[in-house]
Amino acid sequence: MFKRRKQKEKKHHTGEIPTGSFSDIAFLLIIYFLVATTLVKVQSVTADLPTGEKQADAQVDKTPVVNLRGTEIFFSDKKVSVENFNARLAALKLAEQPPENRVIMLESTKDTPYEVYFQALAAISSNHGVVAIVEEDE
């Protein structure tokens, strides 16, 4: 009886690590990753804002100015809708202009929500304009 037990124990010790199911485990992990992974491609607007100090001699007079007052958009001091704003920007044919003439000044009031700001940013960027944020004098 005692001998039999010893023999049984020996059987356990002599065995190698069972690796037969490794591939199954690995494939299960792959399936898990494939199912759990969400490939998110976000929609966005690209804007490369120029930086630098304000220049006194800058060609401010010639540069188009966009004013955002609350939820309203003003282009060259005239109130415009988002569609109209797009049309006005398209008429400028900014893509054909040299880089220094593509600048659009963007001014906004404190209560301007990001929604309106984003729409202006998107319109300018899609028409190949370069947004220059106008800072308030303190």
Next chain:
Amino acid sequence: MKRSRSKKRRKVQVPVASMGDIAFLLIIFFLLLSEFAKDKDLPIALPESEQVEKTEAVVVARVAIDSSGDIYFDGDRVDNAKDVEWGIRALLTRTVSDNQRHVQFKCDARLPRETFEPVLKAIAEAGGIIEAVGEKP
């Protein structure tokens, strides 16, 4: 004679010994390429515009401002826009091309200018190209 030959052919086994290795290589591949979205659960109502397009640009950093005005840089909350600027500056020190300067920017549509504009300026000052995330209406 013909019958015995056809029987022998049927005994050919598919070599499956390397299947485990291939599977583990695939796992390592997925682990290395996976990017976990850290700002997925933030309460952000994205702005809408007809001009938004699906972007192919690889972003170096993710900046988000949630509905309560809290700023997040790569999923971690930061105190102000200056922290965002320094963070991006540090990431862009070794960049060589414009393709490596894209910074994703998510912001709640209802937030006022004083909350989001300093962050936009901070990204621009640090040399990042803003990828402002929005939705089509």
